[in-house]
Amino acid sequence: MDNFGRQAVAGLRVLLALTVLTGILYPAAVWGVSRLPGLHANAEAVDTTSIGIDREGDQWFRTRPSAATLPASGGSNKGERNAEYDAVVAERRTAVAQREAVAEDRVPEDAVTASASGLDPHISTAYAELQVPRVARARGLGEDRVRALVAGHTDGRAAGVLGEPGVNVTALNRALG
Amino acid sequence: MSSTAAGLVQVGVLLVALAVVHRPFGDYMARVYTSAGHSRVERAVYRVARVDPESGQRWGTYARGVIAFSFVGVVLLYVLQRIQSVLPFDFDRGAVPPGVAFNTAISFVTNTNWQSYVPESVMGHTVQMVGLTVQNFVSGAVGMAVAVALVRGFVRHRTDRLGNFWVDLVRGTIRILLPVAFLFAVVLVATGVVMSLKSGVTVDGRQVATAPVASQEAIKELGTNGGGVLNANSAHPFENPNGWSNLIEVFLILVIPVSLTRTFGTLVGDRRQGYVLLGVMGTLWSLVLAVIWVAEAHGLRPSEGKETRFGVPSSALFANSTTGTSTGAVNSMHDSYTGLGGGGAMLNMLFGEMTPGGVGTGLYSILVMAVIAMFLAGLMVGRTPEYLGKKLGRREVTAAAVSILAMPTVLLVGAGTAALLPSTKGALNNPGEHGLSEILYAYASASNNNGSAFAGITVTSDWFQASLGVCMALGRFIPIIAVLCLAGSLAAQKKVPETAGTLPTTGPLFATLLGGSIVLVAALTFVPALALGPIAEALL
Numbered sequence: 001m002d003n004f005g006r007q008a009v010a011g012l013r014v015l016l017a018l019t020v021l022t023g024i025l026y027p028a029a030v031w032g033v034s035r036l037p038g039l040h041a042n043a044e045a046v047d048t049t050s051i052g053i054d055r056e057g058d059q060w061f062r063t064r065p066s067a068a069t070l071p072a073s074g075g076s077n078k079g080e081r082n083a084e085y086d087a088v089v090a091e092r093r094t095a096v097a098q099r100e101a102v103a104e105d106r107v108p109e110d111a112v113t114a115s116a117s118g119l120d121p122h123i124s125t126a127y128a129e130l131q132v133p134r135v136a137r138a139r140g141l142g143e144d145r146v147r148a149l150v151a152g153h154t155d156g157r158a159a160g161v162l163g164e165p166g167v168n169v170t171a172l173n174r175a176l177g
Numbered sequence: 178m179s180s181t182a183a184g185l186v187q188v189g190v191l192l193v194a195l196a197v198v199h200r201p202f203g204d205y206m207a208r209v210y211t212s213a214g215h216s217r218v219e220r221a222v223y224r225v226a227r228v229d230p231e232s233g234q235r236w237g238t239y240a241r242g243v244i245a246f247s248f249v250g251v252v253l254l255y256v257l258q259r260i261q262s263v264l265p266f267d268f269d270r271g272a273v274p275p276g277v278a279f280n281t282a283i284s285f286v287t288n289t290n291w292q293s294y295v296p297e298s299v300m301g302h303t304v305q306m307v308g309l310t311v312q313n314f315v316s317g318a319v320g321m322a323v324a325v326a327l328v329r330g331f332v333r334h335r336t337d338r339l340g341n342f343w344v345d346l347v348r349g350t351i352r353i354l355l356p357v358a359f360l361f362a363v364v365l366v367a368t369g370v371v372m373s374l375k376s377g378v379t380v381d382g383r384q385v386a387t388a389p390v391a392s393q394e395a396i397k398e399l400g401t402n403g404g405g406v407l408n409a410n411s412a413h414p415f416e417n418p419n420g421w422s423n424l425i426e427v428f429l430i431l432v433i434p435v436s437l438t439r440t441f442g443t444l445v446g447d448r449r450q451g452y453v454l455l456g457v458m459g460t461l462w463s464l465v466l467a468v469i470w471v472a473e474a475h476g477l478r479p480s481e482g483k484e485t486r487f488g489v490p491s492s493a494l495f496a497n498s499t500t501g502t503s504t505g506a507v508n509s510m511h512d513s514y515t516g517l518g519g520g521g522a523m524l525n526m527l528f529g530e531m532t533p534g535g536v537g538t539g540l541y542s543i544l545v546m547a548v549i550a551m552f553l554a555g556l557m558v559g560r561t562p563e564y565l566g567k568k569l570g571r572r573e574v575t576a577a578a579v580s581i582l583a584m585p586t587v588l589l590v591g592a593g594t595a596a597l598l599p600s601t602k603g604a605l606n607n608p609g610e611h612g613l614s615e616i617l618y619a620y621a622s623a624s625n626n627n628g629s630a631f632a633g634i635t636v637t638s639d640w641f642q643a644s645l646g647v648c649m650a651l652g653r654f655i656p657i658i659a660v661l662c663l664a665g666s667l668a669a670q671k672k673v674p675e676t677a678g679t680l681p682t683t684g685p686l687f688a689t690l691l692g693g694s695i696v697l698v699a700a701l702t703f704v705p706a707l708a709l710g711p712i713a714e715a716l717l
Binding site: 003004007008010011012013014015016017018019021022023024026027029030031033034039046047048050051052053055064068070071072073074075076077078079080081082083084089109110113114115116117118119120121122123124155157158159160161162163164166170173 | 178180183186187190218221222225226227228238241242244245246248249250253295297298306307308310311314315343346347350351354355358359362363366367369371372373374377378380381382383384385386387389391392393395396407408409412413414415418419420421423424476477478479480481482483484485486487488490491507508509510512513514515516519606607608609610611631632633714717
């Protein structure tokens with residue numbers, strides 16, 4: 001045990017030394033570099049358009065359902081064979097169909113399923129298109145004008161192949177004002 | 178371009194990037210663990226710690242160093258969480274409760290990074306940086322040190338010395354993990370990953386938590402740790418905002434485990450020995466990726482638990498890579514996967530984390546499996562098996578068997594007991610087979626030091642905190658001790674010359690034998706349990 005004790009003391013000293021390097025200097029250096037101008041969108045290095053928060057009201061584009069209870073982010077963690085959750089999804093479908101005044105079979109899947117983070121800023125182009133007439137009506141804008149804004153806030157795949165395209169609801173709603 | 182085509186191109190880009198990087202990076206790591214000199218910073222660390230970097234250690238001393246270092250790490254991390262209320266940047270989140278602190282301390286020291294807490298309301302920035310980030314580095318470096326010690330067992334002859342644990346630990350941290358993590362933390366910031374010391378930002382009237390994410394994100398993936406800085410882990414837009422950050426994170430997860438096969442080949446003086454391991458790892462990785470991808474694309478609710486910006490292809494790629502490497506970070510919620518898709522993720526863990534496995538742990542796990550495979554081949558032809566010029570006698574095979582059997586034992590005892598406890602039913606988030614899968618996944622994740630979860634399961638009870646903590650510790654340290662014991666007895670041997678009867682370990686025959694052993698061991702151990710969970714769900 002004496003040997004183990006000596007090793008533990010050496011281990012503690014090594015750990016403290018590495019803590020200074022990796023736990024203090026390293027994050028401080030990354031933080032410092034992150035403040036360099038040009039590296040990030042703004043001075044705070046936080047791009048809030050990457051976060052989707054649902055805004056109620058006909059004048060807004062709606063995000064996907066969220067299972068997150070802020071401040072905790074997260075998903076529903078419901079499996080696909082869960083009768084209770086099937087009912088929740090069916091309710092959402094009915095509600096979206098009513099809100100957008102369309103048949104239930106026109107409601108896209110992402111409109112009724114919760115994202116992984118509960119903060120997904122994107123919706124599918126199909127779900128955005130579904131919402132265009134309602135938002136245009138509520139704001140007294142032409143549908144073509146709204147549709148152009150949607151197109152302007154549609155993110156394609158990064159470099160043409162990475163990830164999936166989607167409409168950034170947060171940025172779109174801000175553009176609508 | 179269709180979603181599938183774009184996804185396939187993305188996989189191609191990833192593989193090309195790994196192919197380009199693994200040679201120089203693998204050779205660099207070989208030099209790190211063999212060079213004679215010490216840098217100034219390293220000398221300072223050795224002086225502070227009062228360790229002699231020139232002294233070689235026997236396997237027992239090396240193993241005691243690993244255990245002592247990890248033990249001290251658990252104690253320090255536990256204390257740090259318990260005194261959080263007096264630390265800066267805690268935002269009144271207060272002292273972390275004892276059960277959570279115990280589980281988290283073991284979790285991060287064992288490179289599991291299982292999380293039984295919600296970071297946004299439990300962990301302040303000081304514990305994240307000074308506690309969790311540090312263990313993200315050093316637990317990875319410990320895994321690489323043990324792998325290198327095992328390789329030395331094959332390379333060295335007639336010696337009882339395996340190298341110096343403190344030197345391997347410090348070099349792995351300072352020369353490999355730290356510079357690469359810093360570089361990619363900055364790259365991640367440039368892609369939009371958050372680096373903030375504030376508690377949160379207001380978005381459309383709601384408070385959303387922020388954190389110093391980028392610095393921890395880089396090492397969390399690079400060190401195959403996987404603990405989310407925020408609750409949704411790499412699904413959170415602040416951790417993984419777009420297609421670029423996602424590809425970079427998957428690359429970081431895979432780069433060290435893949436490159437270490439090159440390091441291995443370089444160190445044993447025959448690079449084909451490394452490439453045959455990589456071939457087996459890559460084949461199994463590809464097969465399971467196909468299973469998860471196809472299963473998720475044909476699910477009943479493919480978007481549930483997935484982010485729009487990732488969709489099925491990028492989610493399946495991430496899920497396969499994170500479970501094949503003992504990382505456990507997630508960019509989608511595995512609990513919402515199909516029976517087959519979630520089963521694929523589970524299978525990666527049940528292989529024993531070697532496709533390609535965690536940093537260091539993947540290499541030593543597949544080398545142990547190679548010992549088992551050669552032993553089986555030896556039985557078939559009635560000849561004492563050899564591997565890389567070393568005889569595999571009773572002692573070597575026993576050590577390998579102990580290392581292989583530790584994980585299934587603690588996993589099945591843990592999951593079996595949990596399934597019998599009446600209280601468990603209330604902890605599950607889904608009914609039927611999927612509920613059993615939640616239990617099985619939790620213990621598979623803990624025992625293999627993965628850290629991902631079918632996260633619907635509520636694991637805050639004392640039973641889960643304690644039993645999963647014990648599984649993480651035993652699943653980590655029994656194999657490490659057995660591997661170092663194996664390394665010690667290999668190093669003590671003289672080199673046996675190759676003869677006409679030696680089975681070559683660079684060709685397709687050996688690759689088939691090795692891949693077959695991995696699949697067979699997992700199948701023999703886990704098919705009954707899998708049949709009741711994911712397989713039953715997939716067949717419904």
